[in-house]
Amino acid sequence: MELKVKNLEIAAGDALVAMLNYEDAHHLTIFQGDRILIRAGKNNAVAVVDITHSNSLVPRGTIGLFEELTQNLNTKSGKKVFISIAEKPKSIDYIKKKMHGEKLNEKEMFSIISDIVNMRLTEIEITYFVAACYMNELSSREIVDLTEAMINTGETLALNKYPIMDKHCIGGVAGNRTTMIIVPIVAEAGLIMPKTSSRAITSPAGTADTVEFLANVSFSMKGMKRIIEKNNSCFVWGGGINLAPSDDKLIHVERPMSLDPVGQLLASILAKKKSVSATHLLVDIPLGKGAKVESKDKALMLKKMFERISRLLKIKTKVIITDGSHPIGRGVGPALEARDVLYILTNNPKGSYELREKSLEMAGILLEMGGKAKSGCGKIIAEEILTSGRAYKRFSNIIRSQGGKVCDPDSIRMAKHHCNIISNLRGRVSHIDNKIISKIARMAGAPFDKRAGIYLHKNLGEEVHRGSLLYTIYSESKQKLMYARKIADEEKAFEIK
Amino acid sequence: MELKVKNLEIAAGDALVAMLNYEDAHHLTIFQGDRILIRAGKNNAVAVVDITHSNSLVPRGTIGLFEELTQNLNTKSGKKVFISIAEKPKSIDYIKKKMHGEKLNEKEMFSIISDIVNMRLTEIEITYFVAACYMNELSSREIVDLTEAMINTGETLALNKYPIMDKHCIGGVAGNRTTMIIVPIVAEAGLIMPKTSSRAITSPAGTADTVEFLANVSFSMKGMKRIIEKNNSCFVWGGGINLAPSDDKLIHVERPMSLDPVGQLLASILAKKKSVSATHLLVDIPLGKGAKVESKDKALMLKKMFERISRLLKIKTKVIITDGSHPIGRGVGPALEARDVLYILTNNPKGSYELREKSLEMAGILLEMGGKAKSGCGKIIAEEILTSGRAYKRFSNIIRSQGGKVCDPDSIRMAKHHCNIISNLRGRVSHIDNKIISKIARMAGAPFDKRAGIYLHKNLGEEVHRGSLLYTIYSESKQKLMYARKIADEEKAFEIK
Structure with missing residues (x-):
């Protein structure tokens, strides 16, 4: 017709x-x-x-x-x-097959993912696929096939090197900006670490947002490769390159039901790592009230699954479960977190002890995994690289390669307006809620207003008096500051006992 | 904001x-x-x-x-x-509950259906509901609750009479226009039969399309009631009144995957019957190659399910499995089928013996169910009503109430162009394929061009010679006739042995 x-x-x-x-x-x-x-x-x-x-x-x-x-x-x-x-695409038959409880093979899984990426399936059809994978849980074999399909329908980075290091954090902890400290240490030790990071989705800052305060983060795969060749590593926004593009389309239909199918989570993370040729991976699962993972059982299940699927994908993966019950570091928001990182890299005593320790711990594990330190000696070597100023120099070089420039952290100007939150109790800080802190920082304007956010004057375990300064909220707009303050008054971020 | x-x-x-x-x-x-x-x-x-x-x-x-x-x-x-x-509607939690394999109660089922009807759920969310009901099959209790929810979210017809008769055919058989013969017989016997019918979806004519050749079929619930009060019955297009409106929205997300979940099929049919207060129902399941139901197991399963769910809904239901292996009657398409019906109602020998027999059989069962005939005598009484001309008179009155007029069947003009399909074999007609006949008739223009369609000169079991006229295709356009002819040549509708 x-x-x-x-x-x-x-x-x-x-x-x-x-x-x-x-x-x-x-x-x-x-x-x-x-x-x-x-x-x-x-x-x-x-x-x-x-x-x-x-x-x-x-x-x-x-x-x-x-x-x-x-x-x-x-x-x-x-x-x-x-x-x-x-005719309808064959992948529709495969989706139906999965709905009937049968297992999908490699070819079938690829056909579905490839049709999703190439816009051959509708939202309704993709929803049936996600429903089927959720209700008839994916086997390990299927997760591996899904991961491979996600990789093969996106861009990949070939580096022809071994080993290639990577790290991933499940997230949910405010201020937890370890990546920017770990990467220069590992790179300085001679290991390759082609780091891609995400922007904040529900948080006040992702690593990409924070690096962006100092340099560009949007690069093509070619651009990314050039930065790595020069510096062993990079800080590139993952969303700017076409890694595992099916992931966004699956998330789009999962979000309305708040589905979080483990198989897809693993496939999504591991596909992005394998797409940049990672051979060794350190996964951080922060566990605690207010973090993404709140139950120990879930953390252990995730750890086991990460280990199992990584093995099948031939990625050497180590999973650590860390304390995610409170913010790490003092700054929350791109500029504030960048300042925290710079304090630590320049060995300034204003740097957060906890963020420094956690970063060194993790850098140490990566050095051991990559053969740059004997078992048990990784952290010491990591600390040497940091203390000597070599990590800072490496960091400066990466930032320069990405069109930016490091600066004196004390010279960083925060957002125009601020207000202080004061304790009306005395005692010890027994809990700081990640979710509330993130909510206040976002309301204040982070991550869009780069200089907006929160600075925590007190952290977990510290003593406070009546009238002690707990934290400062920064915002570019008086109205946003007012809204943020309102949340701070209504929902207590700090518990004092 | x-x-x-x-x-x-x-x-x-x-x-x-x-x-x-x-x-x-x-x-x-x-x-x-x-x-x-x-x-x-x-x-x-x-x-x-x-x-x-x-x-x-x-x-x-x-x-x-x-x-x-x-x-x-x-x-x-x-x-x-x-x-x-x-907040998201509560129904989303109930959909998730069903995804997790739990049973839904009455209140939860109503909440989902009501949110669908009131546009509070998106296509993606409705898809999860359908997927969940498909993968975790609905229990009889859930089907009943779904049916009640479908009724209570749409319009209903209160008649305060008993009994109220209805019939339903699963469909798939070309020319099978029994309703237009059964309804006047049953009504003439003094029973109430508030018949609603559908238009063709994939077929060349639905009952609504065929009646429309003679009269209006779009009425409000009030208009429908008036026709019934006058004639004990009516021929109204179900789509014109708001019966079980959730059904269309569920079908919308089922169609892309060609899902046909039995629970929803039953709920949809029974909700529409109960919405017009039916107390007695006769269900016809045509079984055979080329019909909607092609396997005996499926027909028996449907029969059992219809009986079980009807009992729970307090509808007295009888299910018959009939021969659906070939077209019933000779005309296929609105005008051609209307002519068939008029031949039978006027006791004209040109009427199809098979269509007449099947209609009398079914009308007889309804008379027995409704207490107007002793067991075993229904068909005789039905035949009496038909032969005496009383059924035709009742039919004419209904058509007049619906703003139409009956006519001499021989005066009905068919579409402008036609072509004859001739046998090139001799033997006996061993099969006529419903699907191919329907496809040709649709291509010729039915049901949109009311006078387009097919007239079968030979039916199952009849003897043919080389050169015998098998069927005539009618079309208002030469191009459509050419396309229809092409299908007729490529896919053999008749098997001759």
Whole structure:
């Protein structure tokens, strides 16, 4: 059937979608979700059919094309296209197979993930896949196949080196900016560490946001490779390169139900590590009230699963469960966390002892894993590299390669407005809630306003008096500061006993 | 947060959706699928958040409202609204519960169906519900609760009469227009039969399409009641009244995966019957190659399920499994089927013997069920009513009440163009494929072109010679006739042995 194109000028987002008028569709016995082959001159594409009853949106005899499809077909409004019925992708059968409780093999898993990445499946179909994987839990073999499929449908970094180190933190702990300290130490010891990081999603700062206060973080794979060749390592925003792009599409349909299927979590993390050729991985699972993982059983289960799947993927992985019950470091927010990191790298006594210790511990494990330190000696060597100033120098070089410049941490200006939160009790700080601290810092403007956030004057276990300064909130706007303050008053971030 | 309205002038379809700019959403830590409360003066509504990266579609500081929401809030472009974060509906927890394999109770099932009908759940969330019901099969109790929820979220017809008869056919058999013969017989015997029917979805004619050739079929519940009060019965299009409106929304997400969950099928059918107060129901399951139900096991399973669920819903149901291996009657398409029905009602020898027999059989069962005939005598009484011309008179009255007029069947003009399909073999007709016949008739224009379709000159078991006329295809357009002819040549509808 011949139809006239109407460019809808909207992105469909999930799949390549074409909209037909209800009557045309009915006439051709085409239903919502059916596939049609659209031929536009030399170009053709298979699209998913959406059906509208609106004769103004898509009149009879026309076909509404969403943005991605208009581009794919290189056509425009008013042009003619020819449509015919096409078969549904095979991956739909595989999704149904998984719904029926059968196991998927490597080829089937790849077909599903590849169709997701190439916009051949709709949101509804992807939802059935996620539901099936959630209700009929993925086997270890399936997780491995899912991981490989995620890797092979995205960009990868080939470095032809061994070993290649990486680290990952499950997250949920405010101020926990260890990566920026660990990476220069490990790199300075002669190990390769092609670090990619994420931006904050629900937190006031991700590593990418914090590094961005000092340098660029958006690089192509080529750009990333150049930085690594020069410095053994880098701090690159993972979202800027096309690592395991299926992940975002799966998360998109998981979020409405707050699903957090372990198999997909593992596949997502490990795919991103393996995409940059990591051979050795250190995983940090912070455990505690207010962190992402709040139960010991869940932490142990995750640890076991990480170890099992890594083994099958041939990544040497060590998993540590750390104290995630309170913020690590004193700054929360990009500028404040960058200052914390710089204090530690320059051996300034204002640096947080806890953040320094945790970073050295983890850097030490990586040095041992990478063969740069004997068992039990990693932390000492890491400390040597830090104390000598070599880690700071390496850090400065990376930042320079990324178009930035390090600065005196004391010269960093925080956001214009601030307010102090004072204790009205005396005693000892018995708990600082990560979730509340993050909420206040975000309300104050972090991570968008880079200089907004929180500085913790007191940390866990410290003594306070009536009138002691607990923390300072920084914000670029008086209104945001007011909102942040309101949360601080309503939800107590500090417990004092 | 205060935002300026932009009316998007598009219907969202599934849920009440508001679109936020990526940066505003990120700032408020609002994600795709989160709920917000929108206040517009005195009006307010909870909406699902969609997020766009397009600053032209929804610039920062504005909120894009889909049509349904603009109406609900009685607002327009340029007006201010105030948004705040709202909780997700409880039904999402119940869907998750079902995903975890637990049973849902009456209240939970109602909450899900009610939220679907009231546009409080998105397509993704409805998909999880369907996936959960498919993978963790509904118990009989859950099917009953689902049915009741479907009834109570739609319109119902109260008749205060007993008994109230109804019939249902699972479908898939071309020309099987028994309803139009059964209804006047049953009504003439003094029984109430508030018949609602569907239009063709994948077939060349539904009962509603066929009646529409002679009269109106779109009535409100009030109009339907008036017709029944006058004639004991009616032929009303079910889609025109708001019976069990959740059904369409569930089917919408089932279709892409061709899911056909038995629990939902039963709930959908029985909800529509109970919505018009049916107390007695006859279900016809045509079984055979080319019909909807092709295996005896499936037919028996459906029969058992219908009986079990009906009992729990207090509907007296009888299920018959009939021969669905070939078309019943000679006409296929609205005008052709209407002519078949009129031949039979006027006792014209051109009427199909098989269609007449099947209709009398079924009408007889209904007369017995409704207490108008002793066991074993129903068919004789039905035949009496038909032969005497009383059924035809009752039929004419119903058609007149629906604004139509019966006519001499021989005066019915078929579509302008036709072509004859001739046998090139001699022998006996051993099979006529319902699916191929339906496909050809649809391609010829049915059910949209009311006079298009197929007339079968030969039926199952009849003898044919080389050159015998098998069937005639009618079409209003030469091109459609050509396409239909092409299918007829490629896929053999007749098997001759």
